[in-house]
Amino acid sequence: xxxxxxWCVAGLPFGARSRRAIDETLNDWxxxxxxxxxxxxxxxxxxxxMLSIARVVxxxxxxxAVDPGWxxxxxxxxxxxxxxxxxxxxxxxxxxxxxxGVGTLTVAVLNVPLLLLAVMPPAIFLMFxxxxxxxxxxxxxxxxxxxxxxxxxxxxxxxxxxxxxxxILRRSLGAxxxxxxxxxxxxxxxxxxxxxWACLVAATATCxxxxxxxxxxxxxxxxxxxxxxxxxxxxxxxxxxxxSFLVFRSGxxxxxxxxxxIASWTTAAVLMTIAVTFGRMDVSIPxxxxxxxx
Amino acid sequence: MLLAKSxxxxxTVLTSRGPCYGLELVQASRGRLKRxxxxxxxxxxxxxxxxxxxxxxxxxxxxxxxxxxxERALMAALAFAGKIRLEAKA
Numbered sequence: 581x582x583x584x585x586x587w588c589v590a591g592l593p594f595g596a597r598s599r600r601a602i603d604e605t606l607n608d609w610x611x612x613x614x615x616x617x618x619x620x621x622x623x624x625x626x627x628x629x630m631l632s633i634a635r636v637v638x639x640x641x642x643x644x645a646v647d648p649g650w651x652x653x654x655x656x657x658x659x660x661x662x663x664x665x666x667x668x669x670x671x672x673x674x675x676x677x678x679x680x681g682v683g684t685l686t687v688a689v690l691n692v693p694l695l696l697l698a699v700m701p702p703a704i705f706l707m708f709x710x711x712x713x714x715x716x717x718x719x720x721x722x723x724x725x726x727x728x729x730x731x732x733x734x735x736x737x738x739x740x741x742x743x744x745x746x747x748i749l750r751r752s753l754g755a756x757x758x759x760x761x762x763x764x765x766x767x768x769x770x771x772x773x774x775x776x777w778a779c780l781v782a783a784t785a786t787c788x789x790x791x792x793x794x795x796x797x798x799x800x801x802x803x804x805x806x807x808x809x810x811x812x813x814x815x816x817x818x819x820x821x822x823x824s825f826l827v828f829r830s831g832x833x834x835x836x837x838x839x840x841x842i843a844s845w846t847t848a849a850v851l852m853t854i855a856v857t858f859g860r861m862d863v864s865i866p867x868x869x870x871x872x873x874x
Numbered sequence: 875m876l877l878a879k880s881x882x883x884x885x886t887v888l889t890s891r892g893p894c895y896g897l898e899l900v901q902a903s904r905g906r907l908k909r910x911x912x913x914x915x916x917x918x919x920x921x922x923x924x925x926x927x928x929x930x931x932x933x934x935x936x937x938x939x940x941x942x943x944x945e946r947a948l949m950a951a952l953a954f955a956g957k958i959r960l961e962a963k964a
Contacts, residue, residue, distance in 0.1 A: 597921075601913035607934045608897045608909065614933075628909065635910025643914070 581626060582609060585633055591856030593789035595719045598640030605636045644721020650708075653715055657707045665695045682752050690745040693737040697777070700730060701784040708788035717792045723785035730781030735774040769838055776844025783851035790859045877951045880907060880915045885924060885940055885948040893939040895930060919944070 586606050594602060609629035616622040666688070672695075673688035704726060708718045877885070887902045888894060894902070896912045907915075916938055919925045924944030930937040940948070 597917050598914075601917050603934070604896060604913040604936065605910060608895075611897070611933050611935060632909035635908060636914065639911055639914050 772841025
């Protein structure tokens, strides 16, 4: 158990101060297990060790989350994301508004939370993985802050704006609101989908933090990867967002069920495994000694 | 000079017992310092210059000892607490 916990924690992107506190707590745990004279004492030490690791990890995450260093110098990038989201919202709203005779700006504004949700994971990855030398690296605290933002967005803002938009669209068709439409996701399905999305955001931020530490994208070549990232994500978006959070649904549509939540959780788990494994890899930088032939 | 409760306790133990491992500090504090948070506090104190650490053995554990600044901070905190107590009595 101790080795598994140590393996997982070693792969997470903690800052230097947090890393040292966690490593020292792990060293104490190892020392106590080695010194324990009986099996019962070893078990007790194991429980105490797990609790102490949980405590030091929680304290470290909270401390890193309240440190605003990670979002300094990122204002232009957040501005770029906002501009892209607004352009996408206007582009998707215009045909819908023309066809239904509703205000373009209203539809566009109500579309913004959903588009922001869709843009968030790749935008987070690109923003944080690209890191000039002077910029602070994102940490596990950063990933937690972004997960909370993702939770609020997917759990509250997107359903709220989607309901309003659906009402407007139904009114434009002269339909009676609430009749003939399939019910929204059940509470457990919605919970799975929303928490899955928040975990996906956290996993993306963790991946970005690992790339920023190990091989920061210092040039702009990564821009070429944006279309590829979106192509890869289209099926995920179709599963997780398209059918669960919005879409003008008719009475004949099949129930969505747990599929979106499972898709989000699976993707988040895969990304987190990649991040933790990548984070643990020791990159050895060759020195002049490695090239000497003596 | 203000010291947090845990910093005060750590400096008191270190001054009275000499260099200690983090775990020894936890045991000496009789439950007032927790295993999971002691190194966070020690790290912060090291940054402030109140304690210093050195590798203690093969197991990667570090021994902590108070610096002159840490000892002065503890004296100042004790003097301040004594003064407050006297004023409260008066």
